[in-house]
Amino acid sequence: MVDFPVAKHQENGRAAGPRAWLVARIIALCRGLFGAIVDAVTQRRNFILFPFAMIAGLIFYRVVPGEPSFIALALMNASALIVAWTGRDVTPVREIALLALMFSIGTTLLPLHAVLFGTPMLDAPRYGTYTARIEAVTYDDGAQQRWVLSNISGELDWTIPDVRLARVTVSGAYDVSPGDEMTARIRFYPVPPPAVPGGYDSQFVSHFDGIGAYGNAFGEIDITKSGQGGLVRVVKDVRTAITARIVAQLDERIGGIAAALVTGDQSRITEADRDLMASAGIAHVISISGLHLTLVAGTMFTCVRFLLSLGHGITQRVPIKKIAAGFGIATALAYMVISGMVIPAVRSTIMLALVFAAIIAGRQALTMRNVAIAALAIIVFEPTSVFRASFQLSFAAVIALIAAYELARRNRENRERPNRSRALALALDITTTSVIAGLATLVFTAYHFQQTAPFGVLGNLMVMPIVSFVMMPAALLGTLLLPLGLEAIPYAALGWSIEAMLWCAAFVRQLSGGFDPSPILSPLALIVALLALAWLAYFRTRIRVAGAILAVPLISAFCLEQPPDIFIADQSQAVAVRSGERVALIAGRNNTFATTIWSERYLTVIENAHPATGCDSLGCVLSTQDGYTIALVRSRDVFDEDCRIAEIVVTRLNAPPQCRKAATLVIDASDLARHGAHMINWNGPDLAPTIRTAIDGPDRPWRIQPQ
Structure with a gap:
């Protein structure tokens, strides 16, 4: 081990002076860090960094402004592989080269995923009568459904969206399964961009998932049942049947939460209950994850092992712990499939399978390497999940x-x-x-x-015993007894436990008084x-x-981040401006999708209108308390005047070049079409305004180019 020089008079601590003491502390920290690195390398923990290197590669691909070529990506992967192979006998070179290889693989995953599963993005609305195949039902609250459609065809070729899959919202309740065909009047429209900078990017995720358009179905819908769909259809029918039995036994509210715990269907949970559980720090209970998989599979493991241990002869002849571990794996796999195979459930199933497999093999079960293996599997098969x-x-x-x-x-x-x-x-x-x-x-x-x-610890302390000892065991037992029609008592206990959980959440929220310093x-x-x-x-x-x-x-x-001073929507007319302590609209309507997202993202109350705003049919002008004037231009006739009097000009038209020379900042139709919603901070007359846009990388394949 390398020995670092020790500062003079280190043994005297602070008596040697602040500088010597600081140097001594830095040297001690370097020694500790070097020893920790040697320990980690000796224990072969570099493998744990592989998924992090892949994630770094995914982030790099995501943030570069242009699309890298396949040739460049192939050369980068080949170079890393060659260095790793040639330096395999030199430990530092091998380990660094392997991390570089994981990084380069990460940069390649999304382009490869796009080739295999991606789709072109619809660039303009289409309307007509279409026939399509139902691939999945992603949402069903009893009054509205969302279907993922494929093989879309219609009477007029030019109206057919050139996409692999489309997500369509349907009003009503239909008995459909994957593989069925539908015919209906549908209005397809482009997948919307993020509403705020750094917000959820549905265009990015949808492109790699193969969904190139959204839509709404109107009028009568003809459904043609099909025997196709295979395992996917069977799983969907089983999930639907379980959800229906749970909701029938319990009321709509409690049954909706119970269905989320068993089948992963959260469509029946009300926003009020979501907010209630989130405020108490227990929102994770309704999202199937490692907690649920561990409780269900662990309950099965414990019960099987206990029952087998009752027979003295059995314990002498067979390894009951390993048999119980096998039941645990089977239970985890079944729960993962029934719950819809969401990412947390898949990750947890992989982890649990590794843990139980280690028990079967007589190895240590709970390790960070298992986490790395699970992460690598999910990153490779669904790289967009990282975001x-x-x-x-x-x-x-x-x-x-x-x-x-x-x-x-x-x-x-x-x-x-x-x-x-x-x-x-x-x-x-x-x-x-x-x-x-x-x-x-x-x-x-x-x-x-x-x-x-901030009061989540108290919420979890109150709720987790209920979840661990009543809720999830009752959910497991009720589901196992459901084919026999004996699920009434276990599901009743499940309902009682959910009511107790909601009571605890309400108590914690009342105790916290809404305090949430986010x-x-x-x-x-x-x-x-x-x-x-x-x-x-x-x-x-x-x-x-x-x-x-x-x-x-x-x-x-x-x-x-500081909350913006100016909020400009790209999909609606909404423009909000901060003046002093107030944020209010100078255009558009309040309580729309855009203004709701703004309020939630930036924790800002947006009022209906600034009283100091002067508006007419040609536009609006507001002189803010922060010392600048913003003009909203609705007519070309006022560009000359407003661009001279306002520091910031916003317009849904294309501004003339002379306007950009006169005003400090101009946001026009071309800016909004290319970069989406704009958030602006006014930094005073001596500094340029800070601009953050919702669309980053407007030229990437998942972006919709302006018409």
Whole structure:
């Protein structure tokens, strides 16, 4: 091991002076970091960094302004592979080259995915009577459904959207399954861009999922039943039947939540209940994830092992623990399929399969390598999931919990475990797990949902015993007994547990008084959080927590966003302006999709209208309290005047070149068509305004080019 020089008089600590003390601390930190790296390399933990390198490659591909060529990507992968192969006998070269290879593979995954599953994007609305095949039913609340359609055909070729798949909203309840054919009047329209900078990008996700258009069906819909669909159809029918039985036994509200726990169908959960559980920090309970898979598969494992252990002869002849592990794997796989194979469920199933397989093989079950294997599998088969909240929240929580488990295990090896009552141990375990998972997912929750749930620890402490010992065992038992018609009692217990959970959530929200100090984070915060997770996962010693600790000041200093001063929608007429303490519209209507997203994203109340705004048929002008004037131009006749008197000009027309020379900033129709919604901060007369746009990379394949 390399020995660092020790500062003179280090043994005297602070007595040697602040500078010497600081130098000594830095040297000690370098020693600890070097020792942690050597330990991690010795333990072959570089494999744990493979998914992080792939994610870095995916991010690189996502943010580059232009589409990289396949030749360049192929050369980069070939170069990394050659270096890794030629340097395989030199450990540092091999390990660095392998990480570079994972990075280059990450940059290639999305283009390859687009070739295999992607689609052109519809660029203009189409209307007509179409026949199509139903591939999936993604939403069904009893009053409205969403279908994914393929093989779209119509009477007039020029009206047929050139897309692989389309998502269509249908009013009413139809008994359809994958493989059925439908004929209806449909209005197809382009997939909308993000509503705010850094917001959910449906164009990006839909392009790689093969969905190139959205639509609405009107009038009568003819359904032709088909025996096609295979396993997908069977699974859909089973999920529908289970949901119907649950809702029939329980009322619509409680049954909707119960159905979400069993089949993953959240379409019947009301927004009020979602907000209630989110405010108490227990929204994760209704999203099938590792918690649910672990409880269900773990319950099956425990029950099978207990029943087999009752027969003394059986325990002598067969390995009951391994048999129980096999039942655990089968249960996890079945639950994953019934729940719709969402990303958290797939990740958790892979993890549980690895854990139970390790039990069968007699190996250590809970390791960070298993997390890396699960991450690699999901990244390869669904790379767009990396950019979704479910993937980020799921893996952040699992990495933090396993890191804590590894640290606790090393501490237990060096000290005697104190005697504690089981109830106290359970409460401490729930509290610790809640705190660790909550802190690990804090950045991602604040970024995606603008919620931090500061009283989430209390909410989880109250709810998790109900979930662990009543809710999920009752859901498992009721579903197993459902083919026999004996599900009434277990599902009744499931309903009671859900009512108890909602009561606990209401109590926590009332106690918190709505306090939720959520910051407005920039996308850079996600990068910092990713690096902190990689640090936490890679190292084994206590230095692993340094990455998470360092992330806090980095995010606070460099990753916070100020609410915009000017909000400009691209899909509607809405324009909102901050003047003093008020944010109000100078054009458009309030409580629309755009204004609702603005309010939620930036935690800002948008009022209906500024009283100081002067409007007529030609446009509007507002002189703000911050010292600048903004003009909204509706007619070409006023460009000359408004561009001279206003620092910022907004128009849905194409502004003349002389307007851009006169005004400080001009946002016109071409800007909105190419870059989407605009968020602007006025930085005073001496600095240029800060502009953030919703559409990044307007020339990428998933973007719709302006007409």
